[in-house]
Amino acid sequence: xxxxxxxxxxxxxxxxxxxxxxxxxxxxxxxxxxxxxxxxxxxxxxxxxxxxxxxxxxxxxxxxxxxxxxxxxxxxxxxxxxxxxxxxxxxxxxxxxxxxxxxxxxxxxxxxxxxxxxxxx
Numbered sequence: 362x363x364x365x366x367x368x369x370x371x372x373x374x375x376x377x378x379x380x381x382x383x384x385x386x387x388x389x390x391x392x393x394x395x396x397x398x399x400x401x402x403x404x405x406x407x408x409x410x411x412x413x414x415x416x417x418x419x420x421x422x423x424x425x426x427x428x429x430x431x432x433x434x435x436x437x438x439x440x441x442x443x444x445x446x447x448x449x450x451x452x453x454x455x456x457x458x459x460x461x462x463x464x465x466x467x468x469x470x471x472x473x474x475x476x477x478x479x480x481x482x
Contacts (some may be wrong), residue, residue, distance in 0.1 A: 363450045366405045370477040372399040381481045
């Protein structure tokens with residue numbers, strides 16, 4: 362059974378973020394700004410309904426979805442694109458697949474103790 366991810370998670374560290382942003386074709390100026398941010402996450406997880414808020418001093422981003430249901434995600438604030446997104450569970454990891462102009466786009470979230478981890482999917 363997947364864990365309930367409801368909670369507020371403070372940024373601790375990052376690994377390979379610049380490579381990930383470059384792979385997504387994010388422009389250099391925005392990559393430099395993102396590298397300076399230390400975004401927190403606030404997650405409200407009620408059954409299959411989730412609201413994931415990424416909170417930073419630069420810009421907040423809210424992603425609201427039903428697990429297992431494809432939806433259109435507006436990423437224009439990030440890179441000027443929209444994509445079709447689906448979020449599912451793979452064992453205890455929340456997995457996001459974003460289909461659009463940029464191939465192999467997505468992420469994974471999982472808990473280890475009290476820490477929320479994020480990696481490229």
